[in-house]
Amino acid sequence: MAVPELSGVSLGLPSRRVMPGASEESGLTEVELHLIDLLQADGRQSFADMARATGIAEKTVRRKVARLLEDRFITIVPVTDPAMLGYESMALVCIRVGATAGDTAALANRLAALPEVDYVTCTTGRFAVQAEVMCADQAELQRVVDSEIRTLPGVADVEVLPYLRLQYQQARFSGHRPASAVSAGIRPFQLDEVDRRIIARLCLDGRAPVAALAAELEASETKIRQRISRMTEQGATRVMAIANPLRLGYRAVGWMVLRVNAGDRLTEVAEGLTRLSAVSYLVITAGRYDLLVELVCRDREELLAVVDKDIRTLRGVSESEVWLYMDLHYKPLLPSNYR
Helix, strand or coil, X not given: CXXXXXXXXXCCCCCCCCECCCCCCCCCCHHHHHHHHHHHHCCCCCHHHHHHHHCCCHHHHHHHHHHHHHCCCEEEEEEECHHHHXXXXXXXEEEEEXXXXXXXXXXXXXXXXXXXXXXXXXXXXXXCEEEEEEECCHHHHHHHHHHHHCCCCCEEEEEEEEEEEEEEECCCCCCCCCHHHHHCCECCCCCCHHHHHHHHHHHHCCCCCHHHHHHHHCCCHHHHHHHHHHHHHHCCEEEEEEECHHHCCCCEEEEEEEEECCCCCHHHXXXXXXXXXXXXXXXXXXXXXXXXXXXXXCCHHHHHHHHHXXXXXXXXXXXXEEEEEEEEEECCCCCHHHC
């Protein structure tokens, strides 16, 4: 996939810098939290609309949004199927840390620095660290695991959960997440080359003006608007603000891994899970576990209720484990040939 060259830069351009972890205090005001909520609903909405929604001056909105982006509280990018960005082989690499490893945070930072890694979590449970690896093909994935991850200081052993399908993504957690946000989750969807080029360009600048997109892609502004609208309505992509939930007041976030009973369909169990508002990410995997689920909850009581009442009782679920996040590190996912 060819990535169009940039003719300019506008607000929202991401970088491969790691977004700050949970250990850093957010210091966000109620107005800034409201702006994040609005940008999670629609990362491309106008400053004028946000000014009306918050009741503050448009120039103040511009300044505050610029600060949120500059300080990496948020990045504004399309959430989409990574295959649309050139990533055909993905996996969660689960890492056991040696007894003499020292600082787990240092290992997490080394992992986050790898160009193929976009998401690193430090958790409770049998694995101290997990790294999501996005690669163009199986050969690259194997190389990264064997040559880049296994050889890092402190790594005692790794277990790889290859993704069979990234079933569902819902990255909206700021404010009160309405029921409509659940149905607006992103799922795998086949797109043509023009759609892919639009998504690739928006990955470089989620708030790029339609006129700039049209000029770079040699298409009419009407066509660009229609395609962005159609992809959003279909659930193929959504341009939105991405934030670390641990910095937005969510204190019970983590991976839940599940095994499904023989005779029950993985896809049916997975679809049942996508109806839960606490589910933000769901993958069908190969290996020890069948399903990998990210849960985002306000506190441990809410997490317990979701796990105990909604997931463990779900038909088809046979075994489960929860690995609570102690910290996480995230980088914006850019097209594979832009890394």
